Amino acid sequence: MTADPTGLPADLSTAVERLCRTPRLLVAMDFDGTMAPLVPRAGDARPLPATAAAFAALAHLPGTTTALISGRALASLRAVASPPPEALLIGSHGAEVWLGPDARPLTLTQAQARLLGRARALVQGIAGQHPGTLLEEKPAGVVLHTRLAEDSAASAAVEQAHLALDALPGVYVSEGKRVLELSVVRADKGDGLRTLRDAVHASAVLFAGDDVTDEYGFGVLGPQDVGVKVGAGQTAAQFRIGSPDDVAPLLELVLGLRSARS
Ligand SMILES: [Mg+2]
Numbered sequence: 001m002t003a004d005p006t007g008l009p010a011d012l013s014t015a016v017e018r019l020c021r022t023p024r025l026l027v028a029m030d031f032d033g034t035m036a037p038l039v040p041r042a043g044d045a046r047p048l049p050a051t052a053a054a055f056a057a058l059a060h061l062p063g064t065t066t067a068l069i070s071g072r073a074l075a076s077l078r079a080v081a082s083p084p085p086e087a088l089l090i091g092s093h094g095a096e097v098w099l100g101p102d103a104r105p106l107t108l109t110q111a112q113a114r115l116l117g118r119a120r121a122l123v124q125g126i127a128g129q130h131p132g133t134l135l136e137e138k139p140a141g142v143v144l145h146t147r148l149a150e151d152s153a154a155s156a157a158v159e160q161a162h163l164a165l166d167a168l169p170g171v172y173v174s175e176g177k178r179v180l181e182l183s184v185v186r187a188d189k190g191d192g193l194r195t196l197r198d199a200v201h202a203s204a205v206l207f208a209g210d211d212v213t214d215e216y217g218f219g220v221l222g223p224q225d226v227g228v229k230v231g232a233g234q235t236a237a238q239f240r241i242g243s244p245d246d247v248a249p250l251l252e253l254v255l256g257l258r259s260a261r262s
Pocket of ligand 1 (some may be wrong): 030
């Protein structure tokens with residue numbers, strides 16, 4: 001499948017060449033597992049240098065907007081990604097939106113805040129019973145991380161959390177790679193991608209992601225867009241690359257083509 005010096009699949013390179021002729025391009029990237037290799041501790045994640053460099057350079061081109069679209073809370077995303085100031089940010093899978101300095105932070109209703117408190121207490125109790133599981137607080141939710149737990153403890157914790165949270169209407173539960181996440185704001189990466197596309201009037205979108213939650217993003221792409229799944233697993237994306245190491249060549253191809261055009 002690999003045909004050109006970039007090492008990218010030939011059909012992807014051809015699609016990117018077509019994509020880059022669009023007037024207003026949005027380059028929206030997932031962070032963990034896409035811009036940055038997956039690591040055991042979320043705070044240690046950093047973008048691969050060549051990927052970060054190409055992403056930052058893209059933000060300076062006319063007719064090109066960059067964005068990160070992550071499941072992380074915005075504060076956590078900023079801390080590990082150090083995004084270029086021009087990049088738009090979607091956090092908490094779409095519940096948090098930063099489209100510039102005037103952006104207002106997410107605020108919960110009183111009912112949502114109460115519900116979040118109840119859900120958090122339930123998951124705290126479950127994490128306490130399963131060694132190696134960890135909680136992460138987010139503005140609209142809580143994440144139960146099981147990456148450091150034994151497989152049996154991880155699956156038991158996830159099963160108990162599902163049972164407990166299913167009894168709380170208004171709590172939305174999703175699963176990713178060794179994480180279970182609850183949110184009191186219903187949003188997914190498809191919502192986030194639509195928000196970005198509308199905000200910048202993008203005529204086409206490049207979106208890459210590695211996790212099951214990215215499938216919502218691939219689901220809102222049209223024929224003019226390019227969706228790239230990073231790594232193994234079922235996907236609705238049209239294209240696939242092997243690992244985060246392949247993201248720099250992808251962004252460098254976009255950068256070269258968009259630079260030549262401007
Ligand atoms: Mg990811």
